[in-house]
Amino acid sequence: MVNVYGCNHIAIEVDDIEKAVAFYSDVFNLKRLSEGEGDAFFKLGEHQFLAMFEAPEVQPSRVRHFGLLVRDEEQIAEIREKLTSKYGIELIPPFRCDFRDPFGNRIQVVDLHDESMVWLLPYRELQDTGLSFDSTHRAALDSLRSG
Secondary structure, three states: OOOOOOOOEEEEEEOOHHHHHHHHHHHHOOEEEEEEOOEEEEEEOOOEEEEEEEOOOOOOOOOOEEEEEEOOHHHHHHHHHHHHHHOOOOEOOOOOOEEEOOOOOEEEEEEOOOHHHHHHOOOHHHHOOOOOOOHHHHHHHHHHHHO
């Protein structure tokens, strides 16, 4: 039986690798892992990475996207402000922070208070935040552990 433990990486296409590296470093403060000709890799938390590949023509999708997890609403607000003020990027309603990067990739930013966080409780980086969950979240975690 196959057991999937999570997502190892996300790969996106960009038409200008240097602009993409500058954008993701600036907006998300991502740590660059390594690089090669036409590509770049960034650490996403402790267990995943973002891979960027330069492509001559990028084809945006209507609904395909990936989600990045930040600490709280303050960080989401900081990202929204930078996207709209510095980069002139329009947010995609009705979500708090959905947008297309300058290369056409759709991104959704969520925070640690999203109720789906119960799935990430075992991760050390989440435990290190000191975030606590109410009894509803704890009951959901207990049912996951027993099921």
